[in-house]
Amino acid sequence: MTEWNERPGRIRRAPENFLGPAEIEAVKQGRRDFLRKAFLSASAALGAGAGAAALAQTAPAGDPAILNLPEWSKTLGMPVATRGYGMPSQYEAGLIRRQSPGLTQTAASSVAFTPLQGMFGIITPSGLHFERHHQGWHDIDPSKHRLMINGLVRTPMVFTMEDLLRLPPVSRIHFIECGANTGMEWGNVAVPTVQYTHGMLSCSEYTGVRLIDLLEMCGADLKKGRYLLAEGADGSSLTRTIPMELVESGEVLLAYGQNGEMLRPENGYPLRLVVPGVQGVSWVKWLRRVEVGDKPWGTKDEAVHYIDLMPDGIHRQYTSLQEAKSVITSPSGGQILLDKGYYNITGLAWSGRGKIKRVDVSTDGGINWRPARLETPILSKALTRFNIDWVWDGKPAILQSRCVDESGYVQPTYGQLRAVRGTRSIYHNNAIQSWLVNEAGEVSNVQVL
């Protein structure tokens, strides 16, 4: 019979702080035999008394975590409402939004990335939603916020937040992805983890009113007015041109709710536009005005930025749709597999064209593929979670995922994407991501053509 701590393929290891520099070096060198040692000393440290330590080192009767009742089993816990707004466990403190050093020159026009590497399911906790502001963020007083609708309308109108909250709401789950997500990787590998390669991606349940209902209230001329301008109330008053067809479909929302509560200030409190399937910059935050017009506006963020440079020096303007894309979130870059044996490979897939139909996963760099399990719900223009079994044999492996959406579009390889769009586009990089697992179990970011 095997002992509790000697099962083959055991993936249990000492917490990080039990690893000294020498052991960290050993992990880097690919030696796994130290793990046992590290684990034993960790057990010793965990044991409440010297007796337990001795036990762990000599003839173990069992796991000290079982044999020595922990404090939380023997004492009184905290009262209710100790924290009026709940917080994640202290043990989850590493999974926070982070900036990529050197990406931008100043933090008020910058990006903070969502920690996809440690997340489950499809909903992004609001506090971990990625951030992208052009001129900083404000916490706007909702009683002073107004929405104006003007342009090609019979009556230009003003709505208070009270007005908007009286209207019949809808709630829908959608992904939002910055057009520049994975933009640092167009030419070569640049960043270590999925947080930085793909973390300008989040998915929430949004609650709000359909924009089309308000346009109808104003008597919008939908014959001539085939474009819409959305404008923010912040210093940048960011503006973007939106296609009227999407508004008419009823998909475009004026959202105030996010995951059951109001929007967070960083995400546009108290009102933002939700434009499913379209890049994040169009989801104008702190929305103050919507104008109906007969031509696109050529605003700064559609004439200088969010334009895709092609190899011939021409930029594609008004590129808005986010094409089908997927990524394995774990195991992913910067992580370490602790031992050989069974792993669940998990990841996310999404498409601006509708639902995800299938995701295939390769562990040999794209030579052979296996279909992954799609978890429900599978919603249009929302993240879809996929999972697939994998037994790691300790040899180098390259993990990839490839998705197909309901339009039949198949996520391309880097080779295919670059053959058409070159390497300088910045925006709309939806290439298949590759993670290399080396013999030491270290996962790193590589690009496979």
Place this chain on the structure above:
Amino acid sequence: MFKCYEKAALVVALLFAQTAMAASFEGIGRAATPAEVQAWDIDVRPDFVGLPPGKGNAVLGAELWEAKCAMCHGTFGESNEIFTPLVGGTTEEDIRTGRVKALADGSVPQRTTLMKVPTVSTLWDFIHRAMPWTEPKSLTPDQVYSLVAYLLNLAGVVEEEFQLDQDSIRQVQERMPNRNGMTWKHGLWPWGPGVTQGGIGNGGIPDVKNVVCMKDCKKEVQIASRLPEYAWDAHGNLAEQNRSWGPILGKPISAAAQAEASTAAGRQKNMLELAKLKGCTACHGVDHAIVGPAYKDVAAKYKDRPDALAYLMAKIKNGGSGVWGEVPMPPHPALSDDELEGLAQWVISGGKVQ
């Protein structure tokens, strides 16, 4: 009160309720006053709809620029400290053709605003709504005309004395260096009639195609790019950016590795990357001059100068001109002393990678 309806009447009523839904939102919203619309409707379109009257020129613009904009964008709009450079990379020929050549041949690594922007309205609209960055919406229309004129003058699009106003701006549009540099023909705007019928897009037809292959899809796996070593360290301790327990942990970037990045040897290794991050490589090649001299030429020039390190550190920090030509090097006040020393050392060594 609701009493008893005939079935048919109920159906009619429901149908009516659906089609007339919008009209039934009694008491919600109100008409905007003309003054309110005027206060917020500030957008200016490429066809100049929305452009308010006013006038200005580059001479006035230069003064305003120095007072309100230069601290962030540099005297000549060249600064890379707070944001990417606004001006540079466009030529007389570009103004003639309406296509910025450097975008095609990649000769200027950093794409400036004036290299990209096709429409002059965009500059007017954006400066008016959002600049100065810390004091948006503080400029009068006349001031905006002057500031736009100043930027255009720097790029050689208009003369110093040229009066920019509601009419003359149309001529300026015909000289924008990248006015013909955009295409609307692509698959990422799937809505509306498409370019062929005067709209945007090609109807949503994708430009890149892959197929679902499941077995023996290729012969070999070609790794085209790997994470450079400096990038591991540059993002901090990855172990702390993952869940601290579980089957998969984050890679510990040991304090030693992070510290190594700041030792002399480690720094040297990473300086090319730092130079890229800080925008130096936009103006300097290691082996070839761009706007500024090649680093190997700088190294040769100062190889016998004893205080070369201190001199170059000061020069990189404060900028200046006259040593290699008329064009000034912008100041880099945000660089730390460590970074300055590392960069200067690296330049002195001829910009070697190792």
